[in-house]
Amino acid sequence: MNGDDEQLLRHRVYGQDHDDPAPGPCPGREYVELTGGPLDGLLLDVTGWSRAEIDGGVALPTELGHFGAGGRALYDPRLGAPERFDWAGDSP
Template sequence: MTEHTRPQVYGADHDGTDPHATRPDHKYVPLDGGPLDGQLLDVTGLTADERTAGAYLITPHSTYGPGGRASYAPTFSRPDGPWVWEGDVP
């Protein structure tokens, strides 16, 4: 897989690391739909309850403009991913 076809890791571009680099000791879920479609979310540090609840992720492409949030969560039938877009929130 070339670097251009590897998914971007959510938040990696903000911490100065390669936005396409994953770590073998981390767990990632793909984001499906919405403004972050195709990116990977590192869920390594989340508890089981937090993984069930999903997350509001900051995005530059929200309905509410840059800095708005997009709601992503697992589906009941696929709790380990992908997390699907539920909509934008302020």
């Protein structure tokens, strides 16, 4: 991935297409930033999630991880900074 690709991913919401005319966050929604790994810089919409759901982390489908299509990138909330989820690895 080159610098241009990385810029396209930054502050785009996970699940929205890179060519979406408004791929960024929407007012009134709650987001966490994914840090590290294949989804670094993307925002994950956690609006309406319970504290338990947020504390449990996520396994997000992605083709960008170690396992390619069908794989998942694992992210856990950062201790002391729950507005960031840190990459914990990839899973098939």
